[in-house]
Amino acid sequence: xxxxxxxxxxxxVRNVSWTKARGAGLTLLLGILLSSFLLFVTVPIASLFLRIxxxxxxxxxxxxVVVDALVLSLLTATVSTVIVILFGTPLSYINARTEYRxxxxxxxxxxxxxxxxxAVAGIALLMAFGRRGVVGEYxxxxxxxxxxxxxxxxxxxxxxxxxxxxxxxxxxxxxxxRIYEDAARTLGASRLRVLLRVTVPIAWTGLVSGAILTxxxxxxxxxxxxxxxxxxxxxxxxxxxxxxxTMQGDIYDAISLSIVLVIISFAVILAVTFVTRRRI
Amino acid sequence: xxxxxxxxxxxxxxxxxxxIAVAGCTGTTEAPPSKEQTTLTVFTAASLxxxxxxxxxxxxxxxxxVKIDLVFDGSQALRTQIEQGASPDxxxxxxxxxxxxxxxxxFMENGTVELFVENSLAVIVPVDNPAKIATLADLTKxxxxxxxxxxxxPFGSYTRQVLDxxxxxxxxxxxxxxxxxGNVISEETxxxxxxxxxxxxxxxxxxxxxxxxxxxxxxxxxxxxxPAVYNVVAQYxxxxxxxxxxxxxxxxxxxxVRGTDGSAILTEYGFDPIP
Numbered sequence: 001x002x003x004x005x006x007x008x009x010x011x012x013v014r015n016v017s018w019t020k021a022r023g024a025g026l027t028l029l030l031g032i033l034l035s036s037f038l039l040f041v042t043v044p045i046a047s048l049f050l051r052i053x054x055x056x057x058x059x060x061x062x063x064x065v066v067v068d069a070l071v072l073s074l075l076t077a078t079v080s081t082v083i084v085i086l087f088g089t090p091l092s093y094i095n096a097r098t099e100y101r102x103x104x105x106x107x108x109x110x111x112x113x114x115x116x117x118x119a120v121a122g123i124a125l126l127m128a129f130g131r132r133g134v135v136g137e138y139x140x141x142x143x144x145x146x147x148x149x150x151x152x153x154x155x156x157x158x159x160x161x162x163x164x165x166x167x168x169x170x171x172x173x174x175x176x177x178r179i180y181e182d183a184a185r186t187l188g189a190s191r192l193r194v195l196l197r198v199t200v201p202i203a204w205t206g207l208v209s210g211a212i213l214t215x216x217x218x219x220x221x222x223x224x225x226x227x228x229x230x231x232x233x234x235x236x237x238x239x240x241x242x243x244x245x246t247m248q249g250d251i252y253d254a255i256s257l258s259i260v261l262v263i264i265s266f267a268v269i270l271a272v273t274f275v276t277r278r279r280i
Numbered sequence: 281x282x283x284x285x286x287x288x289x290x291x292x293x294x295x296x297x298x299x300i301a302v303a304g305c306t307g308t309t310e311a312p313p314s315k316e317q318t319t320l321t322v323f324t325a326a327s328l329x330x331x332x333x334x335x336x337x338x339x340x341x342x343x344x345x346v347k348i349d350l351v352f353d354g355s356q357a358l359r360t361q362i363e364q365g366a367s368p369d370x371x372x373x374x375x376x377x378x379x380x381x382x383x384x385x386x387f388m389e390n391g392t393v394e395l396f397v398e399n400s401l402a403v404i405v406p407v408d409n410p411a412k413i414a415t416l417a418d419l420t421k422x423x424x425x426x427x428x429x430x431x432x433x434p435f436g437s438y439t440r441q442v443l444d445x446x447x448x449x450x451x452x453x454x455x456x457x458x459x460x461x462g463n464v465i466s467e468e469t470x471x472x473x474x475x476x477x478x479x480x481x482x483x484x485x486x487x488x489x490x491x492x493x494x495x496x497x498x499x500x501x502x503x504x505x506x507p508a509v510y511n512v513v514a515q516y517x518x519x520x521x522x523x524x525x526x527x528x529x530x531x532x533x534x535x536x537v538r539g540t541d542g543s544a545i546l547t548e549y550g551f552d553p554i555p
Contacts, residue, residue, distance in 0.1 A: 230466025249432035
């Protein structure tokens with residue numbers, strides 16, 4: 001909904017036709033604004049599809065570089081999403097249901113990756129988990145190396161994508177009416193059972209849409225990955241990195257990969273819309 | 281509750297914004313623009329970042345009415361941008377292939393395109409040398425973390441040419457190339473993103489241009505030279521764009537690059553200027 005605020009003309013006599021004309025003008029203006037913005041969004045995306053023939057698209061899809069990137073992206077984004085759900089769900093539940101000192105600090109910290117530029121996240125991860133990093137040097141002593149591995153890709157994705165799930169989950173848990181939980185508790189259900197059988201089912205749509213958004217953000221991760229995990233086909237070259245790399249060589253591979261990402265992103269938006277529309 | 285949290289988030293953000301605003305104010309003080317201020321946009325291969333930054337500054341100091349806008353990226357990325365409508369005045373490529381493609385497509389003022397420096401490859405290692413790499417043979421040691429360029433960017437394709445020459449030699453042989461490629465942990469698209477991974481000590485070695493070890497990195501990196509018999513000679517062309525509105529100013533800048541001052545800076549960075 002768009003709400004327009006305008007200063008009321010002080011003591012002008014407001015005749016009806018003038019108001020009407022202004023209303024029509026406003027509608028027209030809004031219409032132009034809206035349609036030009038829609039064009040701005042759709043033309044570039046449509047152009048991706050127009051610059052490549054279907055044959056070239058399917059030929060590119062069979063390229064090892066494209067296949068490897070697709071497989072790696074789907075695998076890492078899935079694992080990252082699962083990790084975020086495992087750690088993020090209890091965290092959001094505790095923050096939605098309890099008061100403790102420093103809760104606001106925890107909330108701020110979990111939101112921070114949303115506003116950090118991805119490159120900053122990448123450097124930060126490298127400074128922490130790189131071979132000479134704050135944590136990494138101790139791991140290195142045990143022969144554990146994280147940077148430039150598939151694990152580094154997952155860590156980068158978890159870091160940048162976790163806020164999407166955590167924010168959504170916190171809001172969903174906060175929105176669950178405590179009456180239901182209290183009722184279940186009085187009927188003798190344990191805390192855990194209440195959480196699993198009452199709270200989570202009620203908050204379900206929010207949790208699922210948060211998870212889908214996290215998955216999508218993980219799929220699109222670029223900046224932190226190239227810094228922290230590097231670019232190696234089959235090991236750390238996810239779809240965004242493969243697009244960047246193939247742009248240097250075969251632009252059609254880059255376009256094909258972009259189209260695949262557009263299709264997946266579109267499916268994600270549809271899924272979120274579908275899930276959030278369903279009322280339990 | 282809600283507003284309370286917003287304030288917690290807002291505080292640090294405002295602080296950051298303030299810091300940025302202050303930092304922005306303490307930037308370079310502009311010389312007062314004279315009546316005919318020209319801005320030249322120069323698309324430059326990433327491997328020339330250090331040298332052209334210095335050349336740009338030296339040129340601006342001599343020519344108060346000219347501003348040199350330098351854009352650094354991989355040669356291929358710059359070429360793609362020009363093909364898609366970016367209109368710099370000068371293009372400096374790290375190899376002939378990309379320049380040739382632009383010439384053939386009519387983007388360049390072909391008469392102005394010339395080779396101006398030569399470069400070759402070297403292996404660099406962090407100064408404390410965690411993997412104990414003293415010779416080219418050491419690159420095959422298991423567990424060495426090696427960074428190279430992708431096959432489509434000039435320094436990456438030169439690296440493969442060097443390794444091919446070594447594979448065809450009796451001294452190294454095909455197994456050498458295989459073992460070296462097996463140690464690659466990352467393939468980068470521009471030289472500029474390779475060096476930090478070494479100065480940070482996160483990688484053990486990299487194939488880069490010998491010109492990539494900057495003055496300020498000399499205490500952090502050690503260079504291992506590649507013998508001429510295996511090495512390649514990379515030739516860098518530059519030229520003026522056909523669409524440029526300031527061909528005279530662009531030609532004057534190129535003359536400076538190829539003159540005494542420009543050549544001195546390029547030499548200092550490890551390039552070999554072509555007279």
